[in-house]
Amino acid sequence: MTKQQITKTDKDFDIMGNYRRVRVGIVGASGYGGVQLVRLLIDHPDVEVVYMGGDSTTGKKFADIYPHLAHAINLTVEKVDPEVIAERCEVVFLSVPNGLACQMAPILLAKGCKVLDLSADYRFTNLSTYSAWYGKERSDNETASKAVYGLPELYRERIAEAQLVGCPGCYPTASLLALSPLLKQGLIVPETAIIDAKSGTSGGGREAKVNMLLAEADNSIAAYAVAKHRHTPEIEQICSELAGHEVTVQFTPHLVPMVRGILSTVYANLRDPGLVRDDLITIYRAFYRNSPWIKICDADTYPQTKWACGSNLCYIGIEVDTRTGRIIVMSVIDNLIKGQAGQAVQCMNLMMGWDETLGLPKLGFYP
């Protein structure tokens, strides 16, 4: 949808009659999520990035951190003061490590900002689950209770009404998009779900870590955080809501030697062994018929991470093993776009009453 197609109110125009873009701030602009947000928001027809915040990069020109964007934006990273941010911004993206957004969001919300948190702070309906898995105590129950889980394909209407959105993790995004039609329609035995997921190294952020060194990660593949990754309770929370009862899943993440992309392969036992692949493709297409970012592959076509990289798309491939009675669903996303910054922009579009595709990349880089 173009800018001209959006319904405008008087509030959207200044006294000279010029169209006024929504003022947006990014806390954590120097990180991988931050720089993706900058890239997407610079190209967004209805917003203007007016504030960037950070920690170790405070005082640096953004163009000195990312010289490839020097021609496109001229802002300096500032100290984080939520009161000041709220005076300057209508919408604020918090792309910071876990445990920080919950210190900033309550102040921003009280001052009337719409807030999108890219960390895990506002993903959980039960804060004791967050504390148990993230090792951080929380006292902002009231704020957390107002947060909406930012997976538009499931919670579009709730997101549109929200002032605070807790954007999903990258693995949960890929995995839940693969599992949701099955759980919502009771097609699988939920407890049989096994999620085998692989991520590129950018999923670990820009901060230096030994396991992310080229010499460590290249030409090698390994599982990590087996049976204890913190995305497990996040996936289970949504699976339980969809199934209507408590669900546990087996989730194993792997680090693979590439920069961007997630492949999540999900296995589960079908309740009805008579269901064939073509039925399931039809069911998935019907489930996602109003979801422009989800593409269900044709029969015998299995998606590659390369298809999604650079775009906000999620490609889903479906197969049934008639010998075992299991469905196998393969879901690919770009962890930094649909798995992080792109999904946050998609949520912002909904919160602002705009088309959810506005300003987002529709085609992958390929190759």
Ligand SMILES: NC(=O)C1=CN([C@@H]2O[C@H](COP(=O)(O)OP(=O)(O)OC[C@H]3O[C@@H](n4cnc5c(N)ncnc54)[C@H](OP(=O)(O)O)[C@@H]3O)[C@@H](O)[C@H]2O)C=CC1
């Ligand atoms: N990478 C991914 O694929 C995904 C990440 N996420 C989540 O998104 C969030 C951001 O991740 P990512 O971009 O990868 O992380 P990075 O490590 O790349 O960036 C972290 C950012 O947070 C800033 N920051 C750190 N401490 C503070 C502080 N005390 N005050 C203000 N800013 C601070 C840093 O600023 P400075 O450089 O100035 O110190 C930096 O800009 C995390 O919560 C992550 O878990 C979610 C989905 C996917």
Ligand SMILES: CC(=O)N[C@@H](CCC(=O)OP(=O)(O)O)C(=O)O
């Ligand atoms: C490859 C890699 O390290 N990936 C990250 C996931 C990134 C993410 O989505 O993290 P949050 O839930 O903290 O936002 C990890 O496994 O911790």
